Amino acid sequence: MRFVDEYRDAGKARALAASIAALCEPGRSYTFMEVCGGHTHTIYKHGLEDYLPECVTLVHGPGCPVCVIPMGRVDDAIHLASRPEVIMTSFGDMMRVPGGRGSFLDAKAAGADIRMVYSPLDALRIAEREPGRQVVFMGIGFETTAPSTAMTVLRAEAAGIRNFSVFCNHVTILPAIKAILDSPDLRLDGFIGPGHVSTVIGCEPYRFIARDYGRPLVVAGFEPLDLLQSIHMLLVQLAEGRADVENQYGRVVPWHGNAKALDVIGATMEPRPYFEWRGLGFISHSALRLRDAYAGFDAERVFDVPGGRVADPKACQCGEVLKGVLKPWECKVFGTACTPETPIGTCMVSSEGACAAYYNFGRFTRERVREATR
């Protein structure tokens, strides 16, 4: 249990915090984006901002797969789920995500057959057991999840299961990071790279961030000390005038990722020309669809999908939160009209969403202290 003590040790955290403070140049401020919603969760849960000097600001990125699903896609999925022959299957996180005309939970209450599954393989098993029905799996997630959907499609094909299809909403993280770097709204000094996405894609694909944009990126683990150490590594790079890709999470993330996982994605899926992200708008080549060879497993080709676009509610500022322009509590409806029980925006739905993480842990961060004492 040596590792647990080391990664949770408050003394070590304070020592690391002191070392972080010592690396900061007087008069300079640093803004880092943690791309992954899992990191956002750790930061709020453990109050990591309280360990950082005032000149270091963390902003939260778009790495919450549920949060970036646009409302039109939810409506399309509900349209599919409302067909009498269809059993819609979905991860639990999607159930309360609001579309333009309600959520999966609302549709289920209205009679649609929507079932929560832990794995796409569970959805495939339902298809095997109910050959008279059409089982659609709501595929969501970044590169962490896409290989699982790909493996399930391959398995369905090998087993000759024809009443199974995927409504594919898988997205890829690099175009979103590029969109943020190209956005004039935000000046970032570096990135805390996503840990679990990187187990699949490895560290090399982030190279353009350092090379073309001159920003460092450190792939980070999910322990509090992992994140503090990653911030330390970013500051060391900046102090030395470097911009490199580094891997703090080497004990889990191989530098070159998982070749088999990339192979199965590439075999079954291809980039869409463009895809809409909630808050970020349309981004080229930022999502995946099934290849023609697997058209029989593509719900968008097996069924008629309306493909409508629905504008986000005016009051909701998830877009600004997802780009890191606004902190959750700066949104006009945060904690009043929008709560985890009655979410308006997606960031309040998922436990990885910045708003839900902040709402649930409600820490009195230094920003709040400043506001309260102004």
Add this chain to the structure above:
Amino acid sequence: MCLAIPGEIIEIPPDRPALATVEVSGVRRAVNIGLLEGEGLAAGDWILIHVGFALSRIDEDEARATLRLLEGLGDAFDDEIDALRESRIG
């Protein structure tokens, strides 16, 4: 949802080598290890599990450390364990 959780391989059946029996916080379930084929996985190894698939091999110390962190997450971790318990991958 993007939560990945560590588990220990208990058994890899010789007739179905892509489907390992894995233990996570006392829950034993089948997990597909096809994405790690060729890595020579064996009982006693620890893997990072995401939606029924092993994504990466990890060492036991890291696995236990991550479990402790995740147990501290409360509901999110409990939901993930409950969901795993409901899984009937065969």
